[in-house]
Amino acid sequence: MESKPYVLEHGTEFDKETLIQEFSNIQSELLPKVKLENHFQKDELQLIAGVDLAYWDVNDTMYGTCCIVVIDYHTKEVVEKVYSYGVITIPYIPGFLAFRELPLILEAVEKLTKLPDLYMFDGNGYLHYRHMGIATHASFFLNKPTIGVAKSYLKIQGIDFIMPENRMGAYTDIVINNEVYGRTLRTTKNVKPIFVSCGNWIDLDTSTEIVMNCINKESRLPIPVRLADLETHKMRKQLSR
DNA sequence: GCGACAG
DNA sequence: ATCTTGTCGC
Numbered sequence: 001m002e003s004k005p006y007v008l009e010h011g012t013e014f015d016k017e018t019l020i021q022e023f024s025n026i027q028s029e030l031l032p033k034v035k036l037e038n039h040f041q042k043d044e045l046q047l048i049a050g051v052d053l054a055y056w057d058v059n060d061t062m063y064g065t066c067c068i069v070v071i072d073y074h075t076k077e078v079v080e081k082v083y084s085y086g087v088i089t090i091p092y093i094p095g096f097l098a099f100r101e102l103p104l105i106l107e108a109v110e111k112l113t114k115l116p117d118l119y120m121f122d123g124n125g126y127l128h129y130r131h132m133g134i135a136t137h138a139s140f141f142l143n144k145p146t147i148g149v150a151k152s153y154l155k156i157q158g159i160d161f162i163m164p165e166n167r168m169g170a171y172t173d174i175v176i177n178n179e180v181y182g183r184t185l186r187t188t189k190n191v192k193p194i195f196v197s198c199g200n201w202i203d204l205d206t207s208t209e210i211v212m213n214c215i216n217k218e219s220r221l222p223i224p225v226r227l228a229d230l231e232t233h234k235m236r237k238q239l240s241r
Numbered sequence: 242g243c244g245a246c247a248g
Numbered sequence: 249a250t251c252t253t254g255t256c257g258c
Binding site (some may be wrong): 121195 | 245
């Protein structure tokens with residue numbers, strides 16, 4: 001049976017296997033440019049952005065909206081909110097989320113009046129089959145440090161995560177082939193953990209520290225990602241009617 | 242063929 | 249991601 005073709009833009013069609021082949025090549029070319037070291041001064045962190053998308057469909061056409069919420073790292077006040085929306089042309093394929101979501105993300109970023117110092121994503125970064133989750137991939141277009149924050153676990157090479165202790169701030173590292181891919185982090189007691197990984201230009205300890213500093217009692221997710229999530233749902237309500 | 246599978 | 253109400257518990 002043949003793979004179903006996918007329409008990308010203006011009548012261009014690709015079959016799934018071709019997409020995966022080309023996408024894998026792109027990810028492999030980016031990998032050598034990843035640096036898991038802080039390319040910034042911690043005490044200069046001011047604006048942190050959370051990025052998320054929501055989807056809906058109309059007559060078999062998939063639409064999406066991307067919302068970016070920027071907060072002041074110290075006061076936790078919302079500084080700016082921007083969004084974009086449009087037709088989604090790339091299918092969701094595990095391991096290739098960035099190719100589906102980046103177009104709308106970059107469109108929304110264009111609308112920001114102040115550039116954030118760091119971006120947090122709803123999804124993985126270095127914790128990925130080829131270390132190229134959306135947080136890492138996106139960093140090359142944003143030119144800023146990024147962090148990946150996933151709500152569920154992406155199992156790699158059959159390796160399960162180790163459940164951290166049930167106390168706020170407890171974590172266990174996700175190690176595969178002697179390499180640390182990411183971290184299972186309990187941001188809130190009595191609530192299931194999240195999965196934090198470096199995006200780019202930041203180390204895992206600092207990523208963990210920043211995520212924990214963005215936790216309040218409202219959610220297990222860091223504030224920027226949580227607010228972006230809520231915002232995309234609001235936008236979908238408006239846009240889908 | 243079957244199961245796995247960030248969002 | 250999305251489809252969906254009430255409900256148990258802190």
